[in-house]
Amino acid sequence: MEIRNILSKKSAKLLVLLLINMLIVTVSAAMYYSLSMTSTIDVYAAEVYFKEGTDNGTSGLVVMLGGQNTTAVITGLRAYPNASLTYTDPIRVRNNASAGTYAQLRLVPVTNPSGNADQFVYIKFMLNATTAEYKWLNYTSDGSTWTNPTGATSWTVTGIDGGEEWPIVIYTMANATATATSSVTIEITVDVD
Amino acid sequence: MASPILPEFFALLSVDLFALLSMLTCLLEEKFPKAISYIYVMGALMGFGHLWVSREFLIFFGDYMRFLYSVLYLAIALANVVAVNLYLAISKKSWTLAKAWSVVVTFPTLFISIFFVYNYGHLQGAAFPLLMLQLVLAGSVVILGTSISVILSPALLKKLRRR
Numbered sequence: 001m002e003i004r005n006i007l008s009k010k011s012a013k014l015l016v017l018l019l020i021n022m023l024i025v026t027v028s029a030a031m032y033y034s035l036s037m038t039s040t041i042d043v044y045a046a047e048v049y050f051k052e053g054t055d056n057g058t059s060g061l062v063v064m065l066g067g068q069n070t071t072a073v074i075t076g077l078r079a080y081p082n083a084s085l086t087y088t089d090p091i092r093v094r095n096n097a098s099a100g101t102y103a104q105l106r107l108v109p110v111t112n113p114s115g116n117a118d119q120f121v122y123i124k125f126m127l128n129a130t131t132a133e134y135k136w137l138n139y140t141s142d143g144s145t146w147t148n149p150t151g152a153t154s155w156t157v158t159g160i161d162g163g164e165e166w167p168i169v170i171y172t173m174a175n176a177t178a179t180a181t182s183s184v185t186i187e188i189t190v191d192v193d
Numbered sequence: 194m195a196s197p198i199l200p201e202f203f204a205l206l207s208v209d210l211f212a213l214l215s216m217l218t219c220l221l222e223e224k225f226p227k228a229i230s231y232i233y234v235m236g237a238l239m240g241f242g243h244l245w246v247s248r249e250f251l252i253f254f255g256d257y258m259r260f261l262y263s264v265l266y267l268a269i270a271l272a273n274v275v276a277v278n279l280y281l282a283i284s285k286k287s288w289t290l291a292k293a294w295s296v297v298v299t300f301p302t303l304f305i306s307i308f309f310v311y312n313y314g315h316l317q318g319a320a321f322p323l324l325m326l327q328l329v330l331a332g333s334v335v336i337l338g339t340s341i342s343v344i345l346s347p348a349l350l351k352k353l354r355r356r
Binding site for chain 1: 199201202204205208209212215216219220222230234237238240241244245247248251
């Protein structure tokens with residue numbers, strides 16, 4: 001009888017502990033699961049965006065900015081046969097944050113020239129950082145094929161300060177024998193860190 | 194995509210260890226002070242509180258700090274596992290029980306904990322290394338099974354040696 005009592009006492013204690021522990025372990029696991037779900041991401045307007053440069057509207061050059069100014073299409077860029085042409089300020093990258101808030105930038109090739117390699121000599125894009133941290137994406141042609149950038153440029157070191165605007169300079173040159181109707185399309189992105 | 198390991202995973206592991214200790218000390222209550230099972234329940238409950246605080250202050254605590262206090266809690270849980278093992282061996286002189294405890298509880302818990310801490314440290318924020326985990330667990334089970342067989346039947350080891 002005594003042994004039975006002890007056994008039942010121990011069993012009852014074990015059962016109580018089991019239930020309590022199961023409860024603690026379950027709610028802890030649920031808490032951990034909710035922790036992994038807690039990360040919240042809020043949507044903010046982009047601090048770094050495109051802006052038309054002073055070349056916009058001159059000689060048929062048109063900069064069309066997309067929604068939130070985070071995309072831009074430049075049309076009307078010209079390339080003269082056997083003569084280089086420089087657009088010093090067709091489009092800008094603006095950091096709209098407060099002064100002292102730096103953003104690092106780099107140029108990244110997305111879509112290589114669509115064709116007409118025999119019509120062009122080069123098309124170059126340069127991120128004209130005011131601190132002389134120039135970042136180049138050069139597309140050059142040997143008269144038959146394009147030589148394209150193999151990857152992104154390096155990141156800027158100091159970066160663009162809040163309130164600053166950096167132009168993307170575009171250099172073009174067509175082949176001496178190029179025909180007037182030839183065109184090429186290139187797509188690049190500006191990465192922001 | 195598999196979820197990455199959060200630093201609080203170690204706190205969750207510690208809660209499980211305290212719950213395990215609570216149950217085992219209850220099963221072997223004649224070897225331990227009566228209150229010890231409830232103390233370990235409190236330890237597990239503290240782990241829950243730990244997770245709660247972590248969730249509420251998630252924005253303020255950095256990853257490194259969360260990792261440090263979670264690993265500290267895990268270290269306390271593991272220290273308790275080892276301490277119980279030593280208590281059985283030294284204070285109670287229950288060698289067989291201490292050996293069984295080391296094989297069934299101490300070794301697997303230390304092994305699993307070290308495995309996860311190492312992986313977290315090595316690949317911070319990486320997904321659970323499922324294949325490696327399975328291999329390690331399979332190895333652990335083999336070692337565990339062999340050890341238990343040898344402890345329960347020491348004659349088996351002699352037989353194996355003769356062969």
